[in-house]
Amino acid sequence: MVNQFLSLKRWLAALMLLVGGSLVGATGGVQARPMASWAIVSSPNVSGRDNALSSVAVVSATDVWAVGNVGNSNGRRTLTQHWNGSTWSLVSSPNGPGTSSYLVGVTALSANNVWAVGFSGNSTQSQTLIERWNGARWRVAPSPNATGSSLLYAVDAVSPNNIWAVGQSLTETAGQVLIEHWDGTAWSIVPGPVTGEFAVLYGVTAIAANNVWAVGAHTVGGVQETLTLRYDGVSWAEVDSPNIGANTQALLSVSATSAADVWAVGYHLELIGTEQIARTSVLHWTGSAWSVVSSPNGSQRNNYLYGVTAVSPTDAWAVGLYGTGSSLLTLTQHWDGSSWSIVGSPNASTLLNGLFGVAAVSSTDVWAVGQALGSTTFLTLIERYQ
Numbered sequence: 001m002v003n004q005f006l007s008l009k010r011w012l013a014a015l016m017l018l019v020g021g022s023l024v025g026a027t028g029g030v031q032a033r034p035m036a037s038w039a040i041v042s043s044p045n046v047s048g049r050d051n052a053l054s055s056v057a058v059v060s061a062t063d064v065w066a067v068g069n070v071g072n073s074n075g076r077r078t079l080t081q082h083w084n085g086s087t088w089s090l091v092s093s094p095n096g097p098g099t100s101s102y103l104v105g106v107t108a109l110s111a112n113n114v115w116a117v118g119f120s121g122n123s124t125q126s127q128t129l130i131e132r133w134n135g136a137r138w139r140v141a142p143s144p145n146a147t148g149s150s151l152l153y154a155v156d157a158v159s160p161n162n163i164w165a166v167g168q169s170l171t172e173t174a175g176q177v178l179i180e181h182w183d184g185t186a187w188s189i190v191p192g193p194v195t196g197e198f199a200v201l202y203g204v205t206a207i208a209a210n211n212v213w214a215v216g217a218h219t220v221g222g223v224q225e226t227l228t229l230r231y232d233g234v235s236w237a238e239v240d241s242p243n244i245g246a247n248t249q250a251l252l253s254v255s256a257t258s259a260a261d262v263w264a265v266g267y268h269l270e271l272i273g274t275e276q277i278a279r280t281s282v283l284h285w286t287g288s289a290w291s292v293v294s295s296p297n298g299s300q301r302n303n304y305l306y307g308v309t310a311v312s313p314t315d316a317w318a319v320g321l322y323g324t325g326s327s328l329l330t331l332t333q334h335w336d337g338s339s340w341s342i343v344g345s346p347n348a349s350t351l352l353n354g355l356f357g358v359a360a361v362s363s364t365d366v367w368a369v370g371q372a373l374g375s376t377t378f379l380t381l382i383e384r385y386q
Helices: 008-019
Strands: 038-040 051-060 063-071 076-083 088-091 100-110 113-121 126-133 138-141 149-159 162-170 175-182 187-189 198-208 211-220 223-231 236-239 249-258 261-272 275-285 290-292 303-312 315-323 328-335 340-343 353-362 365-373 378-385
Touching: 051 076, 051 113, 063 113, 063 353, 063 365, 063 378, 076 113, 076 126, 076 378, 100 126, 113 162, 126 162, 126 175, 149 175, 149 211, 162 211, 175 211, 175 223, 198 223, 198 261, 211 261, 223 261, 223 275, 249 275, 261 315, 275 315, 303 328, 303 365, 315 365, 328 365, 328 378, 353 378
Parallel strands: 051 100, 051 353, 051 378, 076 100, 100 149, 126 149, 149 198, 175 198, 198 249, 223 249, 249 303, 275 303, 303 353, 328 353
Antiparallel strands: 038 378, 051 063, 051 365, 063 076, 063 100, 076 088, 100 113, 113 126, 113 149, 126 138, 149 162, 162 175, 162 198, 175 187, 198 211, 211 223, 211 249, 223 236, 249 261, 261 275, 261 303, 275 290, 303 315, 315 328, 315 353, 328 340, 353 365, 365 378
């Protein structure tokens, strides 16, 4: 199972097993963007445990949420952090049944209405986990499950009474997309198309009640390809999306400013000699079709984009990581209306760093979250562009 965000090392190891890639790469440079810059912002951790943040959502410049998970003696537990305009602090959050609970995606509608999704369970079976912040505390919201294991990876909202969460349902022999909807009263499973032998949704963006996009990957004829689905107000349907080459690839996040400006990011593998090399992937929807948009890489291999946020048609950010000969480093990219370029971003560790989620207050105030290796454990990593 991919995308469990256990810790940076374990999560990347699972990803490498899926795509057949390598954690070893060549050194690459970055192009600095003038004026504003990325900087690490101090964030708390549960001492002595592996900490990880996977997603971030913004209410305002003084109200930002980040979610993830933290280790304990038996497994993993949910982790939520809040920015009040001056500092990040740990906020207590409940857990689902089983030995481990993960929060993977978060969306914020207001100061007293924030939703986080993920999954809980054990090594053999998982079930959906949805939590809501009501302004005073986080509480688990009842959520349905499909046959087998059910996992949610992303959430986005049209309005307080119209929220979408996506992920995957897994059995011993197959995996298909899982789509759930909040109507203001309860969560329910919404049928999605069967799109191959194996399918998963990693990201969702809600533009309007009749225009919601979800992205991920599916296996067709034994090859893992990009997958994009769109909800038109009545039903979900697959929309053709391009692939870069004929090797394994996936879309891991999606964001939009309008019906004619939607960005999806992820990775694809290129076969160089006998080795499969991971490269960034960026797709753009302009209202009628998806197209591949050229995106840079931090090195000649092991480049992944995990999160994207679109601020305007001339302003979007994507975050992830890239590999060097001995380490993994943060990767941040910016769209200026004509091209994507790498913007330098700091690292908290000399060995392992990664950014998994990004959200913008404005064009000059952007947050990214992830994880970095400390002296003995993994620590939360939060960066801000100002």
